[in-house]
Amino acid sequence: KQEVEKIFPEIIAGACETAKQHNLQVVVACAPLIKDDFFRQYTGKFSFTVVHEHVFEFMRYSRIGIIKSGTSTLQAGLSGLPMVIVYKTSPLTYAIGKNLVKIKHIGLANIVAGKTIVPEIIQSELTTANIVKELTGILTTPGRYEKIKSDLAELSEKLGHKRASENCAAIINGVLNAG
Numbered sequence: 001k002q003e004v005e006k007i008f009p010e011i012i013a014g015a016c017e018t019a020k021q022h023n024l025q026v027v028v029a030c031a032p033l034i035k036d037d038f039f040r041q042y043t044g045k046f047s048f049t050v051v052h053e054h055v056f057e058f059m060r061y062s063r064i065g066i067i068k069s070g071t072s073t074l075q076a077g078l079s080g081l082p083m084v085i086v087y088k089t090s091p092l093t094y095a096i097g098k099n100l101v102k103i104k105h106i107g108l109a110n111i112v113a114g115k116t117i118v119p120e121i122i123q124s125e126l127t128t129a130n131i132v133k134e135l136t137g138i139l140t141t142p143g144r145y146e147k148i149k150s151d152l153a154e155l156s157e158k159l160g161h162k163r164a165s166e167n168c169a170a171i172i173n174g175v176l177n178a179g
Helices: 002-022 036-040 055-061 071-078 091-100 108-113 128-140 144-159 164-178
Strands: 027-029 049-051 065-068 083-087 120-122
Touching (some): 002 036, 002 128, 027 055, 055 071, 071 108, 071 144, 083 108, 108 144, 120 128, 128 144
Parallel strands (some): 027 049, 065 083
């Protein structure tokens, strides 16, 4: 609930503004146990569809995504979905985490790739304007969308198909121990 309260209003405003500018439909994918009304209480006037099932199919067939940092960024990356990774927590929690873990990225897609494939918008930078700017940049900058798709395709190769979770864990462990 706290994550939704902290980041969803900015995400949905950014998604809806981008959708209006680029003729897209906004779909919010979430866990089956979360009711649609839970999201709607934080959104005001914005129109969107909530889906609870076939989330990976939606990722695979979506044009672009706004994905909260966590395992979903890796899932979206493996689905080939160009995205913006977002995250915001309390300033104290962020300060403690930043001091404990010294890594360049927060999104698993970027961590596993070992480079910035997709933009990350975190903490005070997480605004509607920044979301719209990054999404629009991906959609309109010549070659950027295709480059992201190409780089995301390499994630699957890097992780391997049969031992993806083990390979991912090894990569993350290496990054954390090197930092």
